[in-house]
Amino acid sequence: MTDSVTTGGGPDGFDGSVGPTVPMEDRSSLRAGVSALAAELGAKRSDAASGLRQLLQWVSADLPEGTGAALVQCAGHSMRTLASTTPALPHLVRAQQELRQGPVREATATGVPVAVDDLTVDPRWPAVREAAPTFGVRALLVQPLAPTRGVPTMLLLSAAAVGTFTGPVRSAVELAAGTVSLAVVALDQRDQVRHLTLALDSNRQIGAAVGVVMTRRRLTYDQAFEVLLRASRDGNRKLRDVADWVLTTGTLPEPEDDGSRLPPTG
Known part of the structure; x- marks a missing residue:
């Protein structure tokens, strides 16, 4: 010592x-x-x-x-x-x-x-x-x-x-x-x-959901992203959860949706 x-x-x-x-x-x-x-x-x-x-x-x-x-x-x-x-x-x-x-x-x-x-x-x-x-x-x-x-x-x-x-x-x-x-x-x-990887995965997921909204509603990227943000605020959800919903159902969640209408995975 x-x-x-x-x-x-x-x-x-x-x-x-x-x-x-x-x-x-x-x-x-x-x-x-x-x-x-x-x-x-x-x-x-x-x-x-x-x-x-x-x-x-x-x-x-x-x-x-x-x-x-x-x-x-x-x-x-x-x-x-x-x-x-x-x-x-x-x-x-x-x-x-x-x-x-x-x-x-x-x-x-x-x-x-x-x-x-x-x-x-x-x-x-x-x-x-x-x-x-x-x-x-x-x-x-x-x-x-x-x-x-x-x-x-x-x-x-x-x-x-x-x-x-x-x-x-x-x-x-x-x-x-x-x-x-x-x-x-x-x-x-x-x-x-690990945290950076999760963040990148989340960003990719959100980007894909923005693309879906752009195509369905004929919006610009910024407009489609604002639609996701508004759905996140109105439904008190994480933005990634909103993106999950869009990619799974092809639609935006309603404020009262609790996830029970999501189709089963796998």
């Missing part, structure tokens, strides 16, 4: 010298395993959210038993939990956002890992310390990852046992951070491509 990591907060000068650790020989296997998972996720067609949850489950499984994990994005004062293996961490993240202090905010500001031996006695963030018993976590580790689309992204780890994230554990997490970052970015990019 580098000297830049910030630690502290243990009772009576507790230095994290006790507690479960990840053996030195397991560090390379942790990194290799996350690399394999990143490649596996990249080949699947699952969405980004489920892929991130799988990634977190694998990472936490190779850390001390009971470790919770979350991925957090921090843009200005806003903090958003992308995925979490435990329900407590999103609440902890939200509290740090509202209180404007905490280990996630500090790691975001400094760009270096932040380790907490015992959140309930750590003097660095008094407001968070007072709220700590609510979340049922004691030890925390915040590991900065590569930004996702320019937004700082953090790997947040938690444990109920004091001093869980010892030096060897922090080193193992730091070794895996680069590969975890690649997996997160890859999943985000794949999700962007």
